Amino acid sequence: MSKMDSSNAGTQSVPSGAVSTTGSQTKMGKYRQKAKKSVASFFGLVEDDVKNNQRWEHRRVRIASQMGKGVRDEYVTAPPMDMMDAPNIIDPLRTSRQASRMSTMTATSAAGQARRKKSVLQMTMNGISQLSSARKDLRKKSFKGQSFPPGSIHSTEERPHPGDDFSLVDDVFYDEHPASSEGGGRSMDLAGGPSAPGWRRRPPQALPSTPGVDLPDGPDFGLKRIKQKVVDSVMNRDKRTVGMGIVGRLMRRRLKSNIMTKDVRKQLDNLDDHRPYFTYWVTFVQVVVFIVAIAVYGIAPIGISTTEESANVKMPNLAIQTETHVERDNLWIGPRQRDLIHLGAKYSPCMRVDENLNTALSYDRHAERGSACCIRNDGGGCRQTVKSDCNDILSRWEKWTPSNPGPNGRLSGTVCGQDPRYCNKPSSSPPFEWPDEITQWPICEDTAKPNQSLASTTNEHMTCDILGRPCCFGIQGECIITTREHCDLKRGFFHDEANLCSQVDCFEEICGMIPFANPEKPDQFYRLWTSLFLHGGLVHVAITVLFQMYIMRDMEKLMGAIRVSIIYLGSGIAGNLASCTFIPYQVEKGPSGSQFGIVACLLVEVIQNRKMYRSPALALVKLIVPLLFFFLLGLLPWFDNWAHMFGFLFGFLLAFALMPYVSFGKFNITRRVVTILVSLGMAVGLFTLLIILFYLSLLSECDWCVYLNCIPFTADFCENMEVKLKTNSTYSAFI
Structure with missing residues (x-):
């Protein structure tokens, strides 16, 4: 019992959270060290990274040695051990001609490794084309009824020397005939004749010191020669050298280099480039965004000035008028200016509260505040407008005044097709009464017509046919009361659910994309990023x-x-x-x-x-x-x-x-x-x-900022880019 108590006491004396806290702190310390090391490596601040420093040093030597002459001697150093080329395997059975051929090939291969391989797509296409041509050549050279390449099987009397495996591989894979040896045997095909030249290498003779010794069978490759074009495509490497990219070659830059020898060439590293x-x-x-934009919005008139588009349209006064819409041309063969804003182009008023633009829009709101319903005497309809645009002979302007007040003594109004007394949703009842200011009225979703005959002149603004609705156009949030035909000519947004321009947010509609969090405060700051696409x-x-x-x-x-x-x-x-x-x-x-x-x-x-x-x-x-x-x-x-x-x-x-x-x-x-x-x-x-x-x-x-972007050499030279803020009301300009 005493031992158990002592062991329990020893176990309980250590706090339970001590081990876990220490372990978590150790892990956090490792994570911090790893993150610190990664950041330092990204910015090139690892001081004791000898291996990478040597690689960068030799990369610089390789770049300089490839491009010209005049590299200073102090920049030439020995390569790190992990960058040295593997030793060549020397075959004692090879002839002097074969040895010289392989040394030349090794030098060529080492020189080719300084360049980067082609892309995966290019190599795939080259491989497919080479396989296709190789298949055609194989069909031409193969014998009738034969399912294997000639020379793939040796006679039992002649077998390749086991020590010549590497030489055999080289001669099979490279397009070069082997050197002939006097007194050597010939490999036989199944027909009993000599194999076709170039199918496989003639096996070498045994060493003079061991004549007539039977050797075990060596590996039988039976492969066709790889075409030189395929070998070149693998050896040629288009590597991006520091300081000598496409622009460097285009501008014929010259680098210092006078050390392009075989010894220096062996010391060059072989670091791969990044994939783009x-x-x-x-x-x-x-490209995809542009194709979608053209498919949805079409293209603007092509040119460097402006284009006028005219058409006969019905106006709110029931007259058929010839109206003209002026549109800026697009030199680039693309969408219109308004459509680009809708897609996310850079436009400051959509990104912040613009006091100058708000001042310009206040002119229209002030004009609408004093408007009323203009009713035609012949019963042809009505439209919302100011008094100066309501003809006294053909129409009458029905306005609430102190001498003729509206419901509950209202002085702001009337509004064609809307009245607080006849709106069920939202209703104007305490404590949610509509203000005596028509520019603050909401859109009535459920309107009840007054119970009276059509011939009655009382509350006629509620029984007349409305001839014009709000239309948002332009890129500054302009709004007019007009017909759908006229709005389509101006390429605007027609609102048949509203009665007043103040009931629609034209500027938010022009900007498009994600709606503002607050309709009074534009916040599309992400346009700085979207416009890049x-x-x-x-x-x-x-x-x-x-x-x-x-x-x-x-x-x-x-x-x-x-x-x-x-x-x-x-x-x-x-x-x-x-x-x-x-x-x-x-x-x-x-x-x-x-x-x-x-x-x-x-x-x-x-x-x-x-x-x-x-x-x-x-x-x-x-x-x-x-x-x-x-x-x-x-x-x-x-x-x-x-x-x-x-x-x-x-x-x-x-x-x-x-x-x-x-x-x-x-x-x-x-x-x-x-x-x-x-x-x-x-x-x-x-x-x-x-x-x-x-x-x-x-x-x-x-004022001077625009001159750095476009200098007006003539009066209309910069007109295509000029955007002027309106300084008067356009509310009733097209009535």
């Missing part, structure tokens, strides 16, 4: 696909999908935010800011690897001159220069922090950390400043 998954994904999504037209999409399939894909092979996606999306969002801040009333779309961010990576690549170039200044000039040309091109209409400039700036900062570095000399980890922190800090600070300027609307009336 993000480039393929974003390009696919952009939209394009102005077919030409715009073609330019994007070409750029991303050549320039951006080339950069992703170097940096990887994660780094390229951060730079692409970060530069595009920042460029769109700058465009929203400086030119808020212009509709912009497309990933131009993102593309200029990728171009900035090219410039950073040249700056980081300037020691490798024969003429670093010339390489920079060749990049800066085209950039200046594209910035000057942004001064023309149809281009968003603000997105270009800020996209390039953010791409430049992010590239310095995220692009892989090639270390020249001793790696200075402190300088690397400072570069990352400064670059990311400047990018975050600049983005925060743009957000503050955007939401405080400090630059909403910036």
Whole structure:
């Protein structure tokens, strides 16, 4: 009993939660160390990673040695042990000619390994084509009634030497005839004759020291020769070299290199490139979105100015009038401006509360506040309008006044087809009475007609036929009371369920996408991201696909999908935010800011690897001159220069922090950390400043900002991009 008590006491003396707490703390510590190590490895801050540092050093040597002459001797070092080529297996039975052939082939193979293999799709297609051609050749060479290739079976007297297995494999798989040996035997096919040349290698003779010794059967391969075209397709590797991508080859850059010898070639590493998954994904999504947009919305008139569309339509005054609708042309062969807003293009009024736009819309609301029902004397119908547009001879304007008040002494009204006394849902009863302000009336979902004859003139605004309903049109939330025909001509949204323009939210309807959380406060901030997947037209999409399939894909092979996606999306969002801040009333779309961010990576690549170039200044000039040309091109209409400039700036900062570095000399980890922190800090600070300027609307009336986006060389040169806020009411402009 004493032993049991003592053991129990010892067990109970340890708190039950101590072990679990210690275990959880140990796991959390491991997780923190792993996360810290992963972040450091991503930014290239692992100081004691000797293996990776050696790989980067030898990658730099390989790049320089492939592109030119003049590499400095101090950059040539011995390769790490895990990167050395495997020793060649020497076959003592091979002739001197075969040995020389294999050494040449080994050198060619080693040189070819410095290049990357083709893509999986290309290799698949090449393999299918080669298999098809090989099958045809096999049919031509095979004997009638034979189900096996000639020479696949040896006679019992001649067997390959077991020590020549590697030589046999080489001669079977490479398209070259073996050297003939004097006095050697011939392999026989089933017909008793010599096998066809090239089907298999003639077995070598036994060593002179062991003549006539019977050897066991060696491996019988019986395979056809692999065509040289297939071998070349495997050996040729299109590897993306640091500093020498598509743009580098296009601009004929020259790297320093004078050490391209066989010894140096053996020391070159064979690191694979990244697959451009993000480039393929974003390009696919952009093309699909464009196809859907064209299929749903159609295309706008093609041109660089405006197009007028005229038609004879019925107006609210029952007259058939010739009305004209002016529409902006689209140079890119794509959707209309209003449709692009509906799809998610960059448009500041849909993203924040815009006081200038609210002031412009207040003109229409003020005009509707003083409106009333205009009833035709001939019983032809009625429409809601202001007094100046109601003809005294053909119509009368029924307005509640102090001398003729409405129900409960109301002075605001009347409204054609709506009255608080005849609405069942929602009803106007205490404590939910409708205010004496028609612009605050809700839509009546259940209206009861007054119990009176049609000939009665009392409450005639409730018995007349309504000739006009609210129609939302334009891109600034304009609303008019008109007919459906006229609304269709203006490509607007007709509301036959409402009686007043104040009962519909035209601006939220123009913006589309996800409804505002608060109808009074636009909040579609996600347009900074969605606009990257939209394009102005077919030409715009073609330019994007070409750029991303050549320039951006080339950069992703170097940096990887994660780094390229951060730079692409970060530069595009920042460029769109700058465009929203400086030119808020212009509709912009497309990933131009993102593309200029990728171009900035090219410039950073040249700056980081300037020691490798024969003429670093010339390489920079060749990049800066085209950039200046594209910035000057942004001064023309149809281009968003603000997105270009800020996209390039953010791409430049992010590239310095995220692009892989090639270390020249001793790696200075402190300088690397400072570069990352400064670059990311400047990018975050600049983005925060743009957000503050955007939401405080400090630059909403910036007159000089538009000149950086389009210089008006003539009076109507920038008219296609100009968006003017209305300064008067359009409520009754088309009555």
